[in-house]
Amino acid sequence: MNSPDPKQTPVSTEVHEPTLRTLIVRGDLGTAQEWERGHPPWEVADSLDRMEPKAAATAFRLLESEHALEVFEELKPSTQEAVLDVMRDQEFRDFVDALAPDDRARMLGELPSAVAQRVLAGLSPAEREMTATLLGYPEGSAGRYMTPQVVVLAESLSVASALEHVRAVGKDVETIYTLPVVDVDGHLTGVVSLRELVLAADDVPVSEFVVTDPPHVHATEPAERAARLMVDANLLDLPVVDPAERVIGLLTYDDADEVIERAETEDAARQGGSNAWAGHYMAVSVLKMARSRFVWVVPLLGVSLLTVTVAYGFEEALEEEAALAIFIPLLIGTGGKVGTQASSACVRALAIGEVRPSDALRVTARECATGVLLGVGLGLLAIGAGVIFADLSVAFVVGLSLLLICVLGALVGGLSPLVAKRFGVDPALVSAPVVTTVVDVLGLIIYFVVASIVLGV
């Protein structure tokens, strides 16, 4: 993307240039090294993430040492593990010591514990302490993602002395754009941006443009909530505090992006009815991928067996009126679709904060109304189909059932994510497959009950 031609899509770029993976597989290491030199770290990292672990390790060894560190910090944990695996001890120690403390902590949290031990053992005491502190926060918390290096200012400083302080200590710090202001005990009292310092006159006191009572987050709070707050409030960085409200770090915009991208990918996997897996779609093993799907589809198959039981219970009715059977896929399929539409809308609205658990009543009313509208429209269409393929009474059964099933689908789909959230379960687990399975069983019961009543079978 260095000199993009607007008419050139990423597709065509790829066709003309051999990929790093191709070069590595071919054994053309010289050209591979040249490729790596010509691409920014995040692009090299992306290429490594797409490879088999062994190839990724080979490609990593070709990097020059300074470049290697930057690439490493951009890698997915599973690729990081593959790369560390083939390093010699001294090389390994030097390398891990040079990583930023928050990147290291995050990596350690996801490595198998044997590898993690090896990493910790290789650290200098100061680095080990910093890493251990970050690791002390729960997985997925703001503390795990924050940078512990932060430039704080005293309230009493003038702009000139504040800038001097920033210059003195800012070199090794991840960001100097957001400067938390603290009292003598280190408690957060406000925030100043570097922008304001630079644009202000030198002799003005910092206190003149401090934003007091700034948004902040506790280290133990979920990182996702903090990241969403940053996006909603357009914050570049968010101060992280300990239980006594003392500043202990900053969550930066790129951490927030990473947190949100991970959360969205996890949500997408769950919404699709499978477990989220760690790693790249192209690199994760097929066995692992199958397992992440298997664990959901097997219990759902169990629940689906209820459809067999229900249909078995009505087998006589089916024998008496065989025409009933041919509408089963249509009815339960449509119910599942309406349910999926409602659930995915609600899961998304919950994720970005448009809907909160306390909105349950309004959501119920909205989804119920939507279900009735959809049900009436679709029911009339289904009656038409019923008349063509069977007779008027069966058509009426099909139409009425579809109306009821649509309302059922919209309600189940719309409310389940809220119920999940109330009970502390991730709403994204209310996936299309889950909603479909529930609506299948209940929809089939509705169909057969309506048929029994109307047709007397």
Add this chain to the structure above:
Amino acid sequence: MNSPDPKQTPVSTEVHEPTLRTLIVRGDLGTAQEWERGHPPWEVADSLDRMEPKAAATAFRLLESEHALEVFEELKPSTQEAVLDVMRDQEFRDFVDALAPDDRARMLGELPSAVAQRVLAGLSPAEREMTATLLGYPEGSAGRYMTPQVVVLAESLSVASALEHVRAVGKDVETIYTLPVVDVDGHLTGVVSLRELVLAADDVPVSEFVVTDPPHVHATEPAERAARLMVDANLLDLPVVDPAERVIGLLTYDDADEVIERAETEDAARQGGSNAWAGHYMAVSVLKMARSRFVWVVPLLGVSLLTVTVAYGFEEALEEEAALAIFIPLLIGTGGKVGTQASSACVRALAIGEVRPSDALRVTARECATGVLLGVGLGLLAIGAGVIFADLSVAFVVGLSLLLICVLGALVGGLSPLVAKRFGVDPALVSAPVVTTVVDVLGLIIYFVVASIVLGV
């Protein structure tokens, strides 16, 4: 979130404090105004987005003028429209003139044209020109989202004079953290961050730490691609250039966040099998919501009628072996689930760039293998169920069909998003309902064909 107690969830906060909406509906405008004063602009905006249009307009009128502008820029376009609707002409003109040009252009692009005309007519000539330029870029392009106010530096400057320049022109500019470096004709040659300027010695030339050949984007390129690049490469801001590679703006991190959140919400709606709608889940009208779902579920109902046709064609077989009917929901339901799992994994991988259209062959191999693994496992379970509810030969038919249907589901789900992308269609449109519908029809055919061959019915 100003002084969050880590043990307090957002749920409980809400129960104790009346919402702005409640206050407005009650007519308690004094307390409402106090509420607004006590909350940051983005929280007020979120509350307004959740209300009916009339209530939102009332709540907006209570804001003090400076606060109002900030709140307005955070509102969704549909709420902005409601608010503008009730303004008097002079108030309206002053207000629109004070908006940032990029916010204004984006708003104009989404307003009904009558309202947009009114907005444009009210602008001062200079502001109108700036807005018109932004509006000249296609919807969803980087040009629409960029800020046209950007501080550029000449290569030849020293750090001291560069900082002086930033101080002189930086006051009214959205960001001064990323400073594009240009040649005499305004062509982008590099980028310098304010961080480096502040930390460097005064007499050093800027050219010493310019990042040359920086990532950038053309104004007509899709904003989403630019935003993803920013996230991947951890960029705070991205220079936007015209066809001659002259700098014309900056895409800032908060623009990127907005672009991505919109794209993800649109993807989520499409993945759930409905059209994306503009506006807030809680505020959009039920009729609009039903319509966005109806347009998808009706054609899918049409396709689902094929299941009726297929079943109708095998009605004799169903009459001869009624036990076959009771497994229909189980078989096609499971196929739909496996398909959904595959499609959502692929759609997500495409969205974040893990999979590219050129990966089609590898995706086919991976999904085929995954389908076989799932199919063998599930097929064996289904044979067990078949033996219980029917006989061994029906059980064999059910198991074999399920294996084939799983492979079918994984392939249809995994490849359709790639095919869509190849033909320039948004892969997110390959939703659970679409995949399920296709797998329903093909799966039913597979089932009946297997049954015909094995049972000879």
